[in-house]
Amino acid sequence: MLVADTVLGNSYQGNHLHEKITFAKENNTLRRLFLSRTEMEKSRLRTKTEDGLEIGLSLEPGHVLHNGDVIEIDSHLIVVHQLPEKVIRVMIRENEWSPNLLVQLGHIIGNRHRPLSITSDGCIMFPIHDETELELFEKLFSDIIDHLELIVEDEIFVPNKGMNVHEH
CATH class of the missing domain: 2.60.260.20 (Urease metallochaperone UreE, N-terminal domain)
Structure with a gap:
């Protein structure tokens, strides 16, 4: 070797x-x-x-x-x-931004110990283990889901600096 x-x-x-x-x-x-x-x-x-x-x-x-x-x-x-991995891309609908919404998103994703990537177009991405987790996050985001669009994609995920945490 x-x-x-x-x-x-x-x-x-x-x-x-x-x-x-x-x-x-x-x-x-x-x-x-x-x-x-x-x-x-x-x-x-x-x-x-x-x-x-x-x-x-x-x-x-x-x-x-x-x-x-x-x-x-x-x-x-x-x-x-x-290798690409499954990620959820969270897009906030146009004119739906608010500090409260952003805090709720951060809190929910952070409680799941997921690393984050905030893209240049304002999307929030984080890795998932499989597509069934989309349903879990739709439930977790239930209070704010009307302001969001969630998409599962296969991507090369790179967390933003300081946003990489240990995953559970």
């Missing part, structure tokens, strides 16, 4: 890895590693790349992998890909 202890950088941030990635593609040493968000939060992990290469991750405690991170082990370049 090959072990990695550092991340070279991210393939989506800047061009500094472009040459290395191109070289690895040409030499068939580029591999892809698909991980869930919770696996990406682990600093120690034993796993396999898409093509079956067994690897171990031994990163600094607290280090979190990100979609597009690049790891080099021996002559292999490994690009980390985050």
Whole structure:
């Protein structure tokens, strides 16, 4: 088993890895590693790349992998890909915003210990385990549901900084 202890950088941030990635593609040493968000939060992990290469991750405690991170082990370049997961997207209907509504939303979602992502268009997203949880959240939001639209989607979920909590 090959072990990695550092991340070279991210393939989506800047061009500094472009040459290395191109070289690895040409030499068939580029591999892809698909991980869930919770696996990406682990600093120690034993796993396999898409093509079956067994690897171990031994990163600094607290280090979190990100979609597009690049790891080099021996002559292999490994690009980390985050798997999509089920999320609920909460959209507040136009002209329905109020401090009370936002506090209620935050309280209900926070009581369920869900990490949050607030998107640039004002939607609130949080992960769920399966689609049956939509019904649970519709009941929890029953007092404010008329002001909301809830949609279940499969997305690569990245919590906003400071909004990642331990999930129950």
